[in-house]
Amino acid sequence: MKSVIYFHGLESKPGGIKVEFLDNAVDIVEAPAMDYTQKGVFKEWLDYVKTEQPDLIIGSSMGGYFALALASHTGIPVLAFNPAVHSRTFEIDGLQSGKERVKGLVVLGDNDNIIDPSKTFSVLKGNWNDLEIHIEKGMGHRIPLSIFVNMYNKITHGTQSIH
Secondary structure, eight states: OOEEEEEOOTTOOSOSHHHHHHHHHSSEEEOOOOOTTSTTHHHHHHHHHHHHOOSEEEEETHHHHHHHHHHHHHOOOEEEESOOSSOOSSOOTTOOOOSSOOEEEEEEETTOSSSOHHHHHHHHOSTTOEEEEEEETTOOSSOOHHHHHHHHHHHHHSOOOOO
């Protein structure tokens, strides 16, 4: 894996231990400070992703929703944690689904009290995508580093290494 884009959640800040992990795991990490309320933000990042062609798009919560939408336009694999595919407090300007089949891994915490995992599962299941949906027992909305690393390893190497 050479390049990754990581989109943080709505109320999260860029950087942190997950970005540090990615910085050591790949050649290029983009982890921008996102303002999902900014006009034109989706088009800006869609143009960027189409140009740069990262190997993987990762996102959490609102960032997971954003990552899934980008993947639906580009076909780039996605790793999404508790994506806000429903129950958002606002819509992202210009965000719409593309025509590419979305492939990758979605991780849902069965104790998420922000984005209902059963509702997310219902929205994402079906033959319109190639997503593996993993339910993580005991996990809430926040993603512990060990689970982040395990799921990253699962999608990139087909393995889990931290327990």
